[in-house]
Amino acid sequence: MNESQSKLALDDLERHLWNAAHIITGPIDASDYKTYIFPILFFKRVCDVYDDEYAEALAYYGDEEIALAPEQHRIEVPEYCHWKDVIATTKDVGKTLKKAFRCIEKANDQLYGIFGDASWTNKERLPDHLLLQLLDHFNKLNLGVQNVRDDDMGRAYEYLIKRFADKANKKAGEFYTPRSIVRLMVNVLDPQPGETVYDPACGTGGMLLETVLHVKSQGGDPRLLTLKGQEKNLTTEAIARMNLYLHGMEDFEIRRGDTLRNPVFLTLDHLEEFDCVIANPPFSLKEWGHDKWSSDPYNRHAFGLAPNKNGDFAWVMHMYTSMKKSSGRMAVVLPHGVLFRSGAEAKIRKKLLDIGAIEAVIGLASNLFYGTGIPACILILRKKVRKNAPLLFINAEEIYTKGRAQNSMTPVQADEIYTVYVNQHTTPFEQEGVSRWVEYKELKENDFNLNIARYVQKPLEEETITVEEALQEFKENLAALEKAEDELEALLKREGFDL
Secondary structure, three states: OOOOOOOOOHHHHHHHHHHHHHHOEOOEOHHHHHHHHHHHHHHHHHHHHHHHHHHHHHHHHOOHHHHHOHHHOOOOOOOOOOHHHHHOOOOOHHHHHHHHHHHHHHHOHHHOOOOOOOOOOOOOOOOHHHHHHHHHHHHOOOOOOOOOOHHHHHHHHHHHHHHHHHHHHHHHHHOOOOHHHHHHHHHHHOOOOOOEEEEOOOOOOHHHHHHHHHHHHOOOOHHHOEEEEEEOOHHHHHHHHHHHHHOOOOOEEEEEOOOOOOOOOEEOOEEOOEOEEEEOOOOOOOOOOHHHHOOOOOOOOOOOOOOOOOOHHHHHHHHHHOEOOOOOEEEEEEEOHHHHOOOHHHHHHHHHHHOOOEEEEEEOOOOOEOOEOOOEEEEEEEOOOOOOOOEEEEEOOOOOEOOOOOOEOOHHHHHHHHHHHHHHHHOOOOEOOOEEEEOHHHHHHOOOOOOHHHHOOOOOOOOOOOHHHHHHHHHHHHHHHHHHHHHHHHHHHHOOOOO
């Protein structure tokens, strides 16, 4: 494949990118592929787009100085920091690459730290010849906008995130949520142009990105969305920013930090409030910052403190506090324990139900998420007070595709669950074994235990058999009865009874 070819096919692009990972298999662990592959991919894309912009400006103005001016480029690439400068290097390649990364970050405030902190200069792990082989592999592709559209670039990037998650498996839950589950959550929230969206545990940015795709699919302008996310992990936070850039997004803010201990999106002394809040936070986090929350300046402990060794409800209350009072709604993925655990969690759960904050509970199949086989649920909350409101339960535990190592959910199956949710809001009725609205009084009678099986139970399956099968079963039972009678008669005779 050479650079003169036009419009690279998505399949070819995905295959080429995935093959890049094979080059570093061995010295680099599968869970670290993303740390090395994504920065190089982003660097190549940035430089190729820069070259496209330069050629276009030069053709239009006929002036090289104007074509090099920063205003002609989305991202500025300073002199001696271009891809061609790195690919021409034969010694200390990692050092040259790292210098180019930092140079681009300094020239573009919005890209600070975006290339991460991989050990590019560690020659034991990544010797010059191996790094050059990796760069040569990427050099075979022209990733400029003339050759690869933003949509295809973004889709290929998402493909890599998914493949790396598959490869890393248990370590992947921290940065990847299955796309179909995100689709379900975003459909329920239904973000609109002009609204604000926030993910306090944004990982690689997949949930924020799905809101963009949702608005596009509805015919809206996603550029009118305001997207914000916080992520604790440095590499993952950088990948999230690359992800959104490679999908053509520019108006977003991803910041690094520990959300529960040090939230970064503030308005004066309060948490910033958003229309849509969405997240798949780490399940049952043990060290989440309990000591700081007893005097939390943002009043996230208003309904009580989450347990010292389990941060599930800390995430719920952070997200709840981050919703706008009138339009605020949220969707969060959590383990089933949040539905029924007692103690401090039960007190918070009760207070949320008292004001009608929890609108729906959606139970998902087991083994859908990386790193855990336990079934999860999605909680849908709204900020608008609906005192003693009913609660919608949806049991979707059987809506999935069985896999050998891990189950999955297709987009069609996600839409099937969403259809149940929509139907229950338009024409509410009990769908036996699947969905039901439960009144506050019944929730109270159950001590606000939200275990889905208490309210939505599978109907007992009636066994249906044919006449022939029934006749055969009768004959077998009759034969067994006659045999038992014969054995009893023989036993009585041996014992001397007169029959």
